[in-house]
Amino acid sequence: MIDFIRKIVRNRLAGLGLIVLFSIFVLAILTPLLPLAPPNEIDTPNRFLLPFSDNALLGTDHLGRDLLSRLLWGTQLSLAVGFVAAFIAGFFGSLLGIVAGYMGGRTDSLIMRSVDILMAFPYILLALAIVAALGPGLLNALIAVAVVNIPFFARNVRGVAVTLAQADFIQSARLSGRSNISILVFELLPNVASVIIIAFSTTVGWMILETAGLSFLGLGSQPPQADLGSMLGEARAALITNPHTSIIPGIMIFLIVMGINLLGDGIRDALDPRLAKGQLEKPSPLTRVSDSLRKSPPIAGTANNAVMEINHLSTNFEVGEVVNKAVRDVSFSINSGECLGLVGESGSGKSVTALSLTRLVASPPGVVVSGSVRISDQELINLPYESVRAIRGRRVAYIFQDPLTSLHPLHRIGQQLTEAMSTHSRGANSVFIDRAKHLLGEVRIPNPERVMEAYPHQLSGGMRQRIGIAMALANDPDLIIADEPTTALDVTVQAQILAILNDLRQQRGLSVLFISHDLNVMAQICDRVAVMYAGEIVEMGRTLDILEHPKHPYTVGLLACSPQIGQGRQNLQPIAGMPLAGHESLNACAFANRCSRVQPVCQKQLVEIVDMDSQSVRCLFPVVES
Amino acid sequence: MTKQILEVRNISKAFPISRGWFGFNKQQLRAVRAISLSVHKGQTLGVIGESGCGKTTLARMLVGLQLPDAGEIIINDQNLQRLDPVQRGRAIQYVFQDPISSLNPRMTVGRSLETPLRCLHNLTSAQRKAAIAEIIHAVKLPVDSLARYPHEFSGGQAQRISIARALLAQSPLIVLDEPVSALDVSVQAQIIELLTEIKQEFDLTYIFISHDLAVIEAFCDQVAVMYFGEIVEYGDCSQVLMEPRHPYTRLLASSAPQIGKSLIAESGIGQLPDPLDPPEGCSFAARCPYSTNECIQLQTPRQMTGNSNYVICHHPIANQE
Numbered sequence: 001m002i003d004f005i006r007k008i009v010r011n012r013l014a015g016l017g018l019i020v021l022f023s024i025f026v027l028a029i030l031t032p033l034l035p036l037a038p039p040n041e042i043d044t045p046n047r048f049l050l051p052f053s054d055n056a057l058l059g060t061d062h063l064g065r066d067l068l069s070r071l072l073w074g075t076q077l078s079l080a081v082g083f084v085a086a087f088i089a090g091f092f093g094s095l096l097g098i099v100a101g102y103m104g105g106r107t108d109s110l111i112m113r114s115v116d117i118l119m120a121f122p123y124i125l126l127a128l129a130i131v132a133a134l135g136p137g138l139l140n141a142l143i144a145v146a147v148v149n150i151p152f153f154a155r156n157v158r159g160v161a162v163t164l165a166q167a168d169f170i171q172s173a174r175l176s177g178r179s180n181i182s183i184l185v186f187e188l189l190p191n192v193a194s195v196i197i198i199a200f201s202t203t204v205g206w207m208i209l210e211t212a213g214l215s216f217l218g219l220g221s222q223p224p225q226a227d228l229g230s231m232l233g234e235a236r237a238a239l240i241t242n243p244h245t246s247i248i249p250g251i252m253i254f255l256i257v258m259g260i261n262l263l264g265d266g267i268r269d270a271l272d273p274r275l276a277k278g279q280l281e282k283p284s285p286l287t288r289v290s291d292s293l294r295k296s297p298p299i300a301g302t303a304n305n306a307v308m309e310i311n312h313l314s315t316n317f318e319v320g321e322v323v324n325k326a327v328r329d330v331s332f333s334i335n336s337g338e339c340l341g342l343v344g345e346s347g348s349g350k351s352v353t354a355l356s357l358t359r360l361v362a363s364p365p366g367v368v369v370s371g372s373v374r375i376s377d378q379e380l381i382n383l384p385y386e387s388v389r390a391i392r393g394r395r396v397a398y399i400f401q402d403p404l405t406s407l408h409p410l411h412r413i414g415q416q417l418t419e420a421m422s423t424h425s426r427g428a429n430s431v432f433i434d435r436a437k438h439l440l441g442e443v444r445i446p447n448p449e450r451v452m453e454a455y456p457h458q459l460s461g462g463m464r465q466r467i468g469i470a471m472a473l474a475n476d477p478d479l480i481i482a483d484e485p486t487t488a489l490d491v492t493v494q495a496q497i498l499a500i501l502n503d504l505r506q507q508r509g510l511s512v513l514f515i516s517h518d519l520n521v522m523a524q525i526c527d528r529v530a531v532m533y534a535g536e537i538v539e540m541g542r543t544l545d546i547l548e549h550p551k552h553p554y555t556v557g558l559l560a561c562s563p564q565i566g567q568g569r570q571n572l573q574p575i576a577g578m579p580l581a582g583h584e585s586l587n588a589c590a591f592a593n594r595c596s597r598v599q600p601v602c603q604k605q606l607v608e609i610v611d612m613d614s615q616s617v618r619c620l621f622p623v624v625e626s
Numbered sequence: 627m628t629k630q631i632l633e634v635r636n637i638s639k640a641f642p643i644s645r646g647w648f649g650f651n652k653q654q655l656r657a658v659r660a661i662s663l664s665v666h667k668g669q670t671l672g673v674i675g676e677s678g679c680g681k682t683t684l685a686r687m688l689v690g691l692q693l694p695d696a697g698e699i700i701i702n703d704q705n706l707q708r709l710d711p712v713q714r715g716r717a718i719q720y721v722f723q724d725p726i727s728s729l730n731p732r733m734t735v736g737r738s739l740e741t742p743l744r745c746l747h748n749l750t751s752a753q754r755k756a757a758i759a760e761i762i763h764a765v766k767l768p769v770d771s772l773a774r775y776p777h778e779f780s781g782g783q784a785q786r787i788s789i790a791r792a793l794l795a796q797s798p799l800i801v802l803d804e805p806v807s808a809l810d811v812s813v814q815a816q817i818i819e820l821l822t823e824i825k826q827e828f829d830l831t832y833i834f835i836s837h838d839l840a841v842i843e844a845f846c847d848q849v850a851v852m853y854f855g856e857i858v859e860y861g862d863c864s865q866v867l868m869e870p871r872h873p874y875t876r877l878l879a880s881s882a883p884q885i886g887k888s889l890i891a892e893s894g895i896g897q898l899p900d901p902l903d904p905p906e907g908c909s910f911a912a913r914c915p916y917s918t919n920e921c922i923q924l925q926t927p928r929q930m931t932g933n934s935n936y937v938i939c940h941h942p943i944a945n946q947e
């Protein structure tokens with residue numbers, strides 16, 4: 001709870017709202033105990049006393065009643081009515097919403113259509129109609145305001161409940177024998193509670209205003225009883241001559257509603273961190289480079305034949321004080337016409353490495369803290385945005401896991417392909433269209449003309465990935481980075497995509513950086529493989545060497561636990577333990593805690609990667625076959 | 627042969643889809659068509675197929691999360707449709723693909739695990755504690771897990787929790803729907819090892835659904851190959867996968883990447899037929915290199931290829947022996 005308040009107060013304005021509202025509440029609660037004049041005692045001779053007069057701190061109204069006393073009693077009443085109305089609306093609205101969302105089908109239609117009908121009436125007119133039907137009076141105004149706000153809660157809650165009702169955990173609760181009511185109360189309600197609280201905190205302010213509005217029109221609290229609305233209403237006639245009588249309740253309404261709204265924003269931010277200000281901020285188009293790296297002298301390249309050379313690259317994720325080292329001191333190079341595989345499990349840093357190459361890691365929180373990335377002798381790490389942009393897509397192109405997320409859903413395939421080309425080179429549109437068709441043919445799409453006219457969602461996963469490859473080829477790049485390009489695909493489609501990539505490599509002499517978690521897939525396409533673990537490359541070498549004679553215990557373990565087809569029923573040998581978390585600093589071998597060959601010395605020192613036969617291995621006790 | 631624990635007789639499922647203005651144009655989307663299966667006690671039946679083949683719909687019907695349009699599911703001589711939810715939960719359980727989302731994010735693991743004991747078995751608090759302690763030990767979770775929330779766990783640990791919950795329901799039959807697909811290979815092997823251990827310890831029968839041929843081969847006794855809502859080949863797991871008789875099974879086997887063997891990719895696009903307008907004859911005919919006119923026009927016969935092995939094909943690939 002204290003933690004929650006701290007979260008709210010982190011938003012300064014919300015903290016202000018909390019203080020204002022808290023003070024008003026304390027005043028309202030203490031009102032009966034304060035030495036105030038009776039609020040309804042008429043004293044006509046002393047009417048319209050100005051504020052700070054004797055015996056009347058805030059002056060008196062048109063009947064000579066003490067304004068301070070009326071203000072505090074009125075505030076108490078207005079707050080009570082507003083909150084009670086909000087509770088009623090929140091309770092019934094949420095109940096309707098949660099039942100409609102969970103039950104679905106007819107129940108849902110029936111409830112939500114009724115709610116829609118309620119919403120079809122203009123808001124205040126509906127409230128007026130209800131009061132007109134029930135007769136004026138504070139209780140009836142309260143009912144009217146509550147009823148008018150039910151749809152707001154119902155719709156908000158129903159929207160969340162509908163998606164939650166399909167969630168796996170609701171289904172598993174059903175399989176665990178819970179009844180519908182028990183699921184609604186124990187499983188669903190705690191998960192929609194935050195939505196209800198957010199809706200409540202943002203509507204209670206309106207409800208106080210609406211109640212005041214009805215009282216202002218004389219339909220709410222009846223004289224002589226004071227609430228903020230009726231105080232305003234009664235002061236209306238003297239607005240010009242004695243403005244303080246209306247300004248004082250006006251300020252109070254303003255403070256209450258402002259306090260509630262500011263606090264409501266804070267509560268919303270604290271409960272739903274995605275909506276918090278600053279989180280929606282657009283990440284910078286270029287990964288930040290740490291100051292020390294920017295100032296340090298460039299690292300010289302060594303490889304001659306390399307399309308891309310990476311030396312000592314390290315990328316961190318920095319959130320406040322927490323530094324997560326995603327990529328630690330990674331070096332490799334890709335030769336012309338070569339396919340290098342980057343293999344590792346989730347969190348091993350393979351994707352962050354790939355994104356760091358053209359500085360695509362989202363910043364914040366990503367920061368490149370060391371290293372150099374050279375593409376044909378051009379250093380990328382220190383380039384300004386415009387130059388990096390000219391390289392992305394043109395010289396280094398990406399293929400992602402599911403092109404559905406990287407293709408624009410509202411543009412036709414042909415349009416997107418030609419746009420990819422026209423960004424980097426000039427020419428007539430008809431030339432681009434011809435080239436696009438040719439590219440689609442190259443990725444074995446049977447009917448390029450028709451596919452050019454299609455939208456991404458109309459194509460199957462395999463077809464979309466072919467488009468993804470065609471897009472990557474559009475500008476004839478020096479290097480293609482394929483990040484798990486077949487992971488989302490079925491095996492038969494995966495085989496096709498791998499065959500297409502292999503053919504393109506032969507025909508075009510493509511250089512590819514191929515990222516995958518699957519050693520079996522690597523074996524199909526890569527010339528060399530680098531195995532990553534906990535942000536480091538632990539073993540690198542020719543694919544067959546690595547797969548047939550792995551030297552690092554992690555590679556050995558990875559191979560032993562991936563099932564192979566054609567081996568019949570087998571027991572897999574899992575690697576015990578969990579990978580290192582990224583924020584742990586490294587002063588030992590990263591794999592030591594899971595390694596079966598671990599020696600005391602492994603826990604005591606960092607391990608360098610060293611050449612061994614034709615491979616490089618980061619291990620003090622590599623596996624050597626006898 | 628051991629006792630038959632599950633029998634599925636001709637179950638089908640189609641989902642109504644509304645199209646056009648106001649949804650007047652109602653069509654049926656075929657998910658599962660006339661599937662029959664049987665599983666014997668203590669066995670593991672693998673169900674393999676690609677996305678859209680209806681394997682998850684089949685699984686959800688087996689545990690009663692979806693009702694079949696036609697056909698019957700018999701568990702231990704009882705018709706599933708006639709059981710109430712509590713009896714059903716005691717008869718068969720389900721483990722989801724995504725372990726984290728199958729646990730209530732606002733509930734401690736301990737409370738999630740209590741649910742089946744409380745609702746299915748009406749155990750007292752002390753009995754529940756004892757049962758949970760035993761199972762937590764069996765699935766090798768740290769004892770302090772009970773007080774924590776699902777998001778504090780890694781995928782592998784969360785899958786252990788889901789498995790623990792299925793075990794606590796004390797049903798002899800568990801449907802595992804892609805239980806390791808969302809996990810890394812090293813963790814995948816840990817979970818498969820765990821599943822093998824608890825199968826022995828608690829005398830379980832599994833239905834293991836996966837798209838991964840290698841995992842199915844390593845783990846299952848029998849396999850049913852699904853294509854477009856139907857079982858196209860069934861039989862002893864290693865026999866079926868090593869010597870496939872159905873052209874589709876062979877395509878699957880040759881498409882799975884293997885170290886030291888180059889892939890044979892299917893030519894053409896390889897799309898499934900339109901599920902709103904399924905073909906009359908064999909649904910694989912359009913992709914099949916052996917298809918003839920009779921494949922397209924006639925209903926496909928079931929041909930026995932071994933003791934209980936069968937293939938649904940006009941022209942099964944000849945036995946290599």
